[in-house]
Each structure stands twice: as C-alpha cells, then as structure tokens.
Amino acid sequence: MYKFLACLLAMMWQVAHADMLGNPVLSADMKADMVVVKKSQYSMTLLKNGRPIRQYWIALGENPRGPKVRQGDKRTPEGRYLLDYKKDRSNYYKAIHISYPNLDDLHRAKTLGVEPGNMVMVHGQPNRAKDKSVQRSNWTDGCIALLNQDMEEFWHLVEPGTPIEIRP
Numbered sequence: 001m002y003k004f005l006a007c008l009l010a011m012m013w014q015v016a017h018a019d020m021l022g023n024p025v026l027s028a029d030m031k032a033d034m035v036v037v038k039k040s041q042y043s044m045t046l047l048k049n050g051r052p053i054r055q056y057w058i059a060l061g062e063n064p065r066g067p068k069v070r071q072g073d074k075r076t077p078e079g080r081y082l083l084d085y086k087k088d089r090s091n092y093y094k095a096i097h098i099s100y101p102n103l104d105d106l107h108r109a110k111t112l113g114v115e116p117g118n119m120v121m122v123h124g125q126p127n128r129a130k131d132k133s134v135q136r137s138n139w140t141d142g143c144i145a146l147l148n149q150d151m152e153e154f155w156h157l158v159e160p161g162t163p164i165e166i167r168p
Contacts, residue, residue, distance in 0.1 A: 032157050035083065035164040037144060039064055039076060042137065044122075044144065046157055054157060056150045059135050061142035066168075068100065068142055070109060071117035076142050076166065079104060083122065083162045086155065093124030093148040094155050098164060117142065122164075124151035 032046035032053060039060055046054040060076045061068075067078035082099040101109065101116040109116035122144045125135065135147050144166075146154060 030157070031159055032162060035158065035162060037076075037164065037166040039078070039166065039168055044146075046154070054153065056146055056154065057135075059137050059139055059145040061140050062138050064138050068105070068117060068120070069112065070114035072141075073117070074141055076140075076144060077101070077105065077120055078166050078168055080163060080165050083158055083160060083164050085160050087121070090121075090123065091128075092121075092126055092145075094151050095121040095123035096155070096158060096160075097121055098144075098166075120144075122146065122151075122154065124148040 030048060030053065032048055034047040034050075035044060036047065037044045037058065042058050042060070044056045044058045045052050062074040064076060066075060068075040077098070077100045079100075079102055081102055083096045084099045085097050087095040087097060098120045100120040101118065105116050120143055124146055125148050135145060139145065
C-alpha cells in the first residue's frame with residue numbers, strides 16, 4: 001500500500017512539474033551544463049548534473065554520416081567542443097557557434113592536406129524560410145538546426161562555454 005501511494009505521489013509531482021509534452025518545467029535560472037547530440041538519432045539532449053532536462057529533434061548536414069573532414073563536405077562534426085558564443089544576427093533565427101575545429105580535427109585535415117572548415121553552428125530556421133514550423137532533414141551545410149521555437153528555448157538554456165559532445 002505504501003509503495004502504491006509513493007508511486008502515485010511521484011507521478012502526481014511529475015505531472016505537476018511537466019509541460020504538455022512531458023518535459024520538466026524549468027525554473028528561470030536552470031541552465032544546461034552539457035549538450036549531447038546523437039547524429040544517428042537526430043536528437044540533441046540538454047543535461048544538468050548528468051540528468052536530461054530537454055531533448056530536441058534536429059536536422060544535420062546534407063551528408064550526415066561520419067565526421068566532418070574538410071570544408072564543404074556538408075558533414076556535421078563529431079567530437080567534443082564548446083558552444084563558445086551566441087550570434088543573434090545571422091541568416092538564421094539565432095545561432096550559437098560550435099568551437100569546431102578542435103585539435104584532432106586540425107590534425108586530421110593537415111594529414112589529408114585539406115582545410116577543415118569552420119563556422120559550424122546550432123541555429124534555427126533560415127530567415128527567408130516561408131514555413132518555420134516544419135523542418136526537413138539533412139538540409140544544412142554541416143550545422144545543427146532546430147525549429148525556431150526550440151532554438152528560442154535552447155538560446156535561454158545554454159550559455160557560452162557549455163560543452164557539446166557530438167556523437168555518430
């Protein structure tokens with residue numbers, strides 16, 4: 001009986017502290033301390049103290065399999081980076097820069113004799129897009145794209161200096 005009541009109370013607390021999609025309601029001062037992208041699952045999860053606080057569906061580069069190797073390959077990088085600065089004026093609805101290339105990326109590009117590329121971002125939809133509530137897959141040049149309402153929330157939950165790990 002006690003287990004049932006404890007379970008019921010836990011469920012009631014979770015419902016009272018969740019939005020319509022089941023995401024936990026976050027306090028104004030809640031900030032992610034880690035971002036994990038799983039390219040194969042088209043997902044990006046924001047973590048706080050190792051616990052997920054938000055998850056988003058993402059779009060990637062036109063050539064999503066494998067790590068970014070060189071400029072213009074339309075691949076999204078793989079590895080550990082920082083979200084190092086915010087850009088509220090761009091061709092997209094807000095953008096946060098990813099610190100690509102890291103030392104491993106630079107070494108790989110040098111070994112191959114190619115330019116690694118740069119300016120990889122997490123961003124919203126193109127400013128010129130007609131329907132910003134729908135997103136097709138694999139349309140970026142190698143960035144990670146969110147729907148604008150998700151980008152707005154991401155913008156407030158992530159500060160410059162937050163690590164981002166991009167997995168295959």
